[in-house]
Amino acid sequence: MKERPILFSAPMVQAILAGNKTQTRRVMKPQPEITPDTYGRPGHWLPSKKHQTMLHVELEMQQWDGLAGHACPHGQPGDQLWVRETWQHSYFPYEPADPSADIFYRADFLDDPLGADLEHSKDGIRRTWKPSIHLPRWASRIQLEIVRVRVERLQDCSVTDAIDEGIEFSLLDEPEDAIWRYRELWESINGPGSWEANPFVWVIEFKRIEREPS
Incomplete structure (x- = not known):
């Protein structure tokens, strides 16, 4: 079992904590290329450093059980991910911070009546939120x-997949609403036109590990 960090935006952290998000999609880098005519098998392939070869996407990576996970840079089934999110600590701006500091998470303040854009912590001291990439283990x-x-x-994302991505959805909504909301979420993170580009993505399904109370 290996452990790796993974970044999530504050709204997606809320969805994970609420039990509404159990999937994430990450763009494959580099993107698979069309196989050459001389290869004999149409489709796309991807260079894999781990396997020291080219892996055929439509055949090997999508049909061979376990190969996608083994080649995925984010991990394979059984591996764990620790979440990096926007945060703050009670020692800021004084460094160094350490595990004895009080930690505040941006996701906990998105529904604050004073407004989601107010940068503050629960002790009333205004601070600048620190990017998720800087959250230590x-x-x-x-x-x-x-x-x-x-x-x-x-764009192969189904209605069920979109809901599992953590978008807000109710029984009163039309099924296609889920796809449109996920498209809006995707483009808010990856930029305009990123949905239309329809890249190959790693689809990572996960479950949250409940920690024992300390």
């Missing part, structure tokens, strides 16, 4: 276990 509060990895085109 000791300050992470969410641990995930990968349960499945697959490869697909972004």
Whole structure:
């Protein structure tokens, strides 16, 4: 079992904590290329450093059980991910911070009546929020276990997948609303036109590991 960090935005952290988000899609880098005519098998392939060869996406990576997870840089089933999220600590701006500091997470303040853009902590002291990339391992509060990895085109995301990505959805909504909301979420993170580009993505399904109370 290996452990790796993974970044999530504050709204997605809220969705994970609420139990509404159990999937994430990450763009494959580099993107698979069309196989050459001389290869004999149409489709796309991807260079894999781990396997020291080219892996055929539509055949090997999508049909061979376990191969996608073994090739995925984010991990394979059984591996764990510790979440990096926007945060703050009670020692800021004084460094160094350490595990004895009080930690504040941006996701806990998105529904604050004073406004989601107010940068403050629960002790009333205004501070600048620190980017998720700078969250150290000791300050992470969410641990995930990968349960499945697959490869697909972004627009192959189904209504069920979109809901599992953590978008807001109710029984009064039309099914296609889920796809549109996930598209808006995707483009808010990856930029305009990123949905239409329809890249190949790693689809990582996970479950949250409940920690024992200290």
